[in-house]
Amino acid sequence: MKSTVEHLSPTRVRINVEVPFDELKPDFDRAYKKIAQQVRIPGFRPGKAPARILEARIGRAPVLDEVVNAAIPAKYQEAVVASDDVTPIGRPEIEVTEIADHERLTFTAEVDVRPEFELPELEGLTVEVDETEIGEDEVTEQLDQLRARFGTLAGVERAAQKGDYVQIDLSAAVDGTAIEEATTTGFSYEVGQGGLIDGIDEALEGMSADEEKTFTSTLVAGEYADREAEVTVKVTTVKERHLPDADDEFAQLASEFDTLDELTESLRERIGQSKRMEQAGQARDRLLEKLVEGTEVPLPESVVQAEVDSRAHDAVHAFDHDEDKFAEFLATQDKTREQFDAETREEAEKNVRYRLVLDALADREEISVGDQELTERILFQAQQYGMAPEQFVQQIQQAGQLGVIYQDVRRSKALIQAVRAATVTLPGGEVVDLSDLLGDDDADETVEEVPGEVVAESAEDVDGDAADDADTAEDKADAKA
Known part of the structure; x- marks a missing residue:
């Protein structure tokens, strides 16, 4: 097989492939076997008819079609792997240019590729992060949240106020028609917590037990979504939370500490550690922004458009693909469809640029991903989706997403290594040491996620019969790169 690569632009190539028919013998053997199973020829058992009999019965054209459709993905793969400077990141557009029977098969494949560009040196980069001052009000808030976990509820003979717990009966109607799914009794609700029905908190404040009130609200789900409804709420009980005293006895009850001072100091340390983790996240995000700002990155249009x-x-999809409903929603946000499309493209371009920069950084720093690291990320994501690890693995394998997770881990490791190499400072110029949060160079990354929506999309499916083998070609190309 012969192949050549034409660079059409910094982000797109055309691969020209010529395959002698001698190399297609295994494909012909498979084609004859497959067709023989489908064609019934008198005197021969299924699958046993010789090639010359098959061709005499159905002609040469169906055989050639079967061979070409099967051979092109594999030969495209070989051409990609054989090239030294091609890393596909999009779907190839394949065109058969010649089928010279008994001589050669030629085809072209145009595909977007990862562009080449220069990254700045990490050692010269500096990023600034926020201070980690801990206010006493933050410590008090944490202590109060812990006390709330050990609090008790007691009924009160007064009107409900924010923070009280009420037991309520709810019903709703649209144009006089009762909404069954909006009806409930004996529901416990904290006044002021939100997230139930718009207007419910305002209605409940000031209501006493056995009082009933009706208000108007817009339904957000179900058959009557976006419709105005008359909502009736009846309060059956009002309870207030009693918190335990913040003293040494409470510290012994709620923690491993003997005194309130020890518990408070532990809470302060936890807040400080959380703020340092926020610093590490800031350093990561801001360093990536600086890398992108300092790099001219050509964008592959097909990859950008796919994300758009x-x-x-x-x-x-959130509006059941009803464009009119979506337009109404945009109007409530004071936004037109044209503005939405422009913002969507801007975000897509930003995320593609982020991914390309991180891929180039991972290549330059020779970042690899071990089996243990990949397994840990899979377990982490399975937990996020609330799925059993075995079920999650099965689904990502079926969807061909294992390479996506691999690339995600690789990009995260590259960015963590970049933060280790750069200088991180406070607003006053003092250098911040985040090494205990970032780990050693050979350790797994501590800061788990790549910022924003930078997810791996470096190997995409190929449409039609070429899909599976072309995926393999792109995976090998990624591995080679």
Whole structure:
């Protein structure tokens, strides 16, 4: 097989492939075997008819079609792997240019590729993060939250106020028609917590036990979503929370400490550690922004467009793909569809640029991902989705997403290594040491996520019969790069 690469732009190539028919013998053997199973020829058992009999019965054209459709993905793969400077990151557009029977098969594949660009040196980069001052009000808030976990509820003979717990009966109606799914009794609710029905908190404040009130609210789900409804709420009980005293006895009850001072100091240390983790996250995010700002990155259009399409699909999907409802929603946000499309493209371009920079950084720093690291990320994501690890692994394998997770881990490690190499300072110029949070160079990353929505999309499916083998080609190309 012969192949050549034409660079059409910094982000796109055309691969020209010529395959002698001698190399297609295994494909012909498979084609004859497959077709023989499908064609019934008198005197021969299924799958046993010789090639010359098959061709005499159905002609040469169906055989050639079967061979070409099967051979192109594999030969595309070989061409990608054989090239030294091609890393596909999009779907190839394949065109068969010649089928010279008994001589050669030629085809072209145009595909977006990872562009080449220069990254700045990490050692010269400096990023600034916020101070980690801990206010006493923050410690008090943490202590009060801990006390609330050990609090008790007691009924009161007064009107409900914010922070009280009420037991309520709810019903709703639209144009006089009762909404069954909006009806409940004996529901316990904390006044002021939100997230139930718009207007419920305002209605409940000031209500006493056995009082009933009706107010208007817009339903957000179900058959009557976005419709105005008359909501009736009846309070059956009002209870207030009693918190235990903040003293040494409480410290012994709620923690491993003997005194309130020890418990308070532990809470202060936890807040400080949390703020330092926030610093590490800031350093990571701001360093990536600085890397991107200092790098001219050509963007592969098909990859950008794929992300634009995915974002737009997800947005409209929330409205059952009803464009009119989506337009109404945008209007409530004082936004037009044109503005939404422009913002969507801007975000897509930013995320593609982030991924390309992190891929180039991972290549330059020779970042690898071990089996243990990959397993830990899979377990972490399975837990996020509330799935059993075995079920999650099965689903990502079926969806061909294992390479996506691999790339995600690799990019995260590259960014962590960049933070280790750069200088992190406070606003006054004092250098911040985050090494205990970032780990050693050979250790797994401590700061788990790549910022924003930078997810791996470096190997995409190929449409039609070429899908599976072309995926393999792109995976090998990624591994080679």
